[in-house]
Amino acid sequence: MEILVTGGTGRLGKELAIVFPESLRPSRQQVDLKVPLLVSEYISENKPDIVIHTAARTSVPFCEENRQEAYETNVGGTENLINACLKHDPNCYFVFVSTACVFRGDAGNYVETDLPYPKNYYALTKLLAESVVTHSTLKHLIVRTNFVAREKWPYPRAFTDRFGTYLFASDVASAIASMVKQELTGVVHVCGDRKMSMFELAKITTPDIQPMTLSEYRGAPLTIDMTLGSKRIKPFKISV
Numbered sequence: 001m002e003i004l005v006t007g008g009t010g011r012l013g014k015e016l017a018i019v020f021p022e023s024l025r026p027s028r029q030q031v032d033l034k035v036p037l038l039v040s041e042y043i044s045e046n047k048p049d050i051v052i053h054t055a056a057r058t059s060v061p062f063c064e065e066n067r068q069e070a071y072e073t074n075v076g077g078t079e080n081l082i083n084a085c086l087k088h089d090p091n092c093y094f095v096f097v098s099t100a101c102v103f104r105g106d107a108g109n110y111v112e113t114d115l116p117y118p119k120n121y122y123a124l125t126k127l128l129a130e131s132v133v134t135h136s137t138l139k140h141l142i143v144r145t146n147f148v149a150r151e152k153w154p155y156p157r158a159f160t161d162r163f164g165t166y167l168f169a170s171d172v173a174s175a176i177a178s179m180v181k182q183e184l185t186g187v188v189h190v191c192g193d194r195k196m197s198m199f200e201l202a203k204i205t206t207p208d209i210q211p212m213t214l215s216e217y218r219g220a221p222l223t224i225d226m227t228l229g230s231k232r233i234k235p236f237k238i239s240v
Contacts, residue, residue: 004048006033006081007055011149012097015173016052024048028055033077036084043084050180052095053081056126060101063122064220074125075132082136094138095180097172100146100164100191102127105223108163108195111231112144112187120221130187141179145190146226147172150239151205157212158202164226165191166201167238175236184232191228193235204240 007013008025017025024046031042033055056074057063063070078096085092103110104117118124133140150168167175167190175190202209214222229235 001050002046002048003050003052004043004046005052005054006077007053010054011169012054012147012172014149015169016054016176018170019173019177020052023052033080034072036080039077039080040084040087043081044088047089048092050093050095051081051085052097052176052180053078054097056097056129058099058122060120060122060220060222063125064120067121070121070125071128074122075128078129078132082132082138085138086136090138092138093180093183094133094136094140095176096130096133096140096142097176098130098142098144099123099126100144100189100226100228101223102130102144103223103226105226108225108227109229110189110227111229112189113231119223122220123223139183139185141184142187143172143176143179143190144187144228145172145175146228148201153202153206153209157210159198159214159217160211161213162198162222162224162226163195164198164201165194165228165235166196166198167192167236171236171239175233179233186232188232189228189230190233191230191235192238194238195227196238204238 003023101123102116146164
């Protein structure tokens with residue numbers, strides 16, 4: 001079975017490479033998802049049975065400041081992949097990795113049937129990409145989740161008042177492998193079994209991380225409570 005993973009060098013892509021060691025993982029230089037012809041040629045040549053689409057611009061500040069690039073990558077790249085699959089590989093199973101950020105982030109504990117309400121441009125592009133996948137005729141699965149790489153926290157401080165049901169990328173990769181095996185379709189929330197602040201999450205890998213609050217932040221609008229629940233699968237325990 002041929003599996004294509006986009007964004008193979010990203011945080012989740014690297015973990016999926018461990019779970020699916022034989023998968024195709026072309027770099028951005030090999031296949032620029034923003035170029036329809038290149039995407040079409042690649043899908044036509046390889047005809048993967050499963051496409052796991054993780055490639056995206058995920059930085060909230062970057063997307064806010066570079067909206068055209070964010071749209072062309074997150075929405076346009078998804079459209080190009082979907083169109084190529086519809087043309088050359090219509091029986092493939094398309095797995096799209098989305099985000100908890102599609103919700104407003106004020107109430108928390110969002111389940112699959114709750115109404116998305118993007119608070120920033122990054123979240124908007126991911127929701128639009130979800131719509132592209134949903135309205136295609138491909139067999140598809142949309143995975144909403146919230147994860148980080150299991151490595152040193154990339155910033156000197158972390159929020160004590162911003163929350164999620166966080167997992168590490170390796171946990172999400174394992175969950176995706178399980179759902180792919182079951183051939184789940186529709187929208188599924190992959191989430192941890194407990195609410196954590198970003199500060200609590202950061203302390204797992206970076207014990208000397210310093211705290212901060214949203215009142216000290218200046219930048220693009222951020223969600224506050226990104227906790228997810230699921231009506232479809234059980235929550236996962238974060239690997240500590």
